[in-house]
Ligand SMILES: Nc1ncnc2c1ncn2[C@@H]1O[C@H](COP(=O)(O)OP(=O)(O)OP(=O)(O)O)[C@@H](O)[C@H]1O
């Protein structure tokens with residue numbers, strides 16, 4: 001006999017199931033109740049006109065970007081239509097974030113079709129075995145739409161959500177600065193990065209460097225950010241590498257901040273000395289998001305590229321060292337137990353793993369480009385090599401504009417009639433002074449009126465140029481080889497303040513203090 005399912009019979013079946021569930025709920029033990037509830041749910045789903053999509057916060061090993069995007073997207077409409085909201089403002093953030101409260105729901109519509117969102121927060125019931133501690137709560141969003149609407153809106157709706165979320169992120173102007181200073185450990189959500197809101201005020205406008213070079217870099221970044229279809233068409237991973245090199249205080253870190261502010265990207269400041277193995281490096285990369293800048297600062301200081309020549313195996317035959325044999329170890333550690341290799345680092349930047357996610361920029365900085373392994377510099381690895389050099393006259397004009405409020409045009413036009421400006425131009429080229437040192441002088445001279453401040457600056461520049469000419473104390477104090485060497489030693493000690501280096505570190509501090517006292521003495525003498 002053919003079975004006929006009428007509306008009435010379906011309703012009574014569901015009613016019976018609901019009744020059965022409530023009866024069993026009161027008599028069955030907890031584990032069995034869960035199984036029954038799942039079974040009943042499945043039957044409901046079969047008869048339901050809706051389909052459901054769960055967007056969990058943690059998706060296997062990687063963080064689910066869609067979860068964060070949905071959270072932001074809903075925060076843009078939550079303020080109007082939801083009955084209960086969670087309200088937050090992250091530390092130092094400039095924007096309030098509305099969100100759906102736990103287990104609350106919200107109705108959204110897209111292309112005339114209704115979508116219902118629910119924020120589902122459940123407690124992790126029984127402590128299951130895991131290689132890392134898991135959060136107490138499991139969080140996810142559930143999207144409910146009519147089965148018949150699914151093909152009409154689904155891919156477009158999700159793309160729309162991603163776009164709106166990216167837009168909100170950009171508008172809020174709150175970018176994040178991440179660091180991997182957990183020594184390889186992860187937080188409860190399996191995240192190896194810690195973050196703080198990124199508030200660096202450096203922009204391309206305030207950055208003192210040759211304007212033509214600056215324009216090139218801005219154009220390059222613009223092309224990169226708008227190059228989605230180009231990278232797709234050419235079969236290239238959507239990423240770009242920049243190597244910034246030059247003496248300390250020439251604006252390498254400021255340039256990174258300016259890049260992030262210009263593109264609205266987050267920054268991942270990768271502390272390589274904290275990374276123990278290649279696989280750890282890979283995991284870190286997997287947990288970075290798109291639209292981000294991954295930075296390794298002072299690559300020659302935080303790590304040194306040493307071959308197995310220093311290990312007993314390779315000592316026998318150093319000529320057989322392959323790329324994999326090149327170890328990256330804390331620069332000042334005598335014996336390395338680390339096993340991040342150069343090939344691991346290169347894979348990190350341009351291997352298959354480098355393109356997980358997309359729209360990523362890699363930036364390496366160094367004070368000594370000549371110390372880097374040629375493999376890192378080979379074309380295609382770092383797409384653009386940017387030399388940050390001593391302050392030139394165009395750069396000086398930018399700094400004077402920033403600190404004293406005299407426009408570049410005013411300085412350029414005044415050059416003909418004003419000997420002071422002409423002298424400044426000649427002295428700055430001769431002085432080989434860093435923009436950081438010029439900034440210091442200009443900050444100190446802020447108490448004077450503009451002309452006097454420029455005269456003060458000229459005195460310093462002339463003193464420095466004279467010092468350089470006769471290789472005297474003034475020249476040696478700033479920017480000289482010795483000072484750079486010292487700075488580098490200091491960075492190494494700071495980067496690896498491990499026990500075996502503590503002696504180095506103290507020595508550097510003592511030496512630094514001695515140098516400072518000596519310098520202060522010289523300045524006092526000069527002032528007297
Ligand atoms: N090109 C520049 N334009 C504007 N300000 C600069 C520039 N270079 C340096 N400064 C000033 O000097 C400070 C230090 O500069 P920054 O940290 O960017 O130098 P760096 O090249 O990264 O030095 P290091 O090699 O020691 O890391 C900045 O905070 C900024 O105030």
Ligand SMILES: [Mg+2]
Nearest residue numbers: 252253254297
């Ligand atoms: Mg720096």
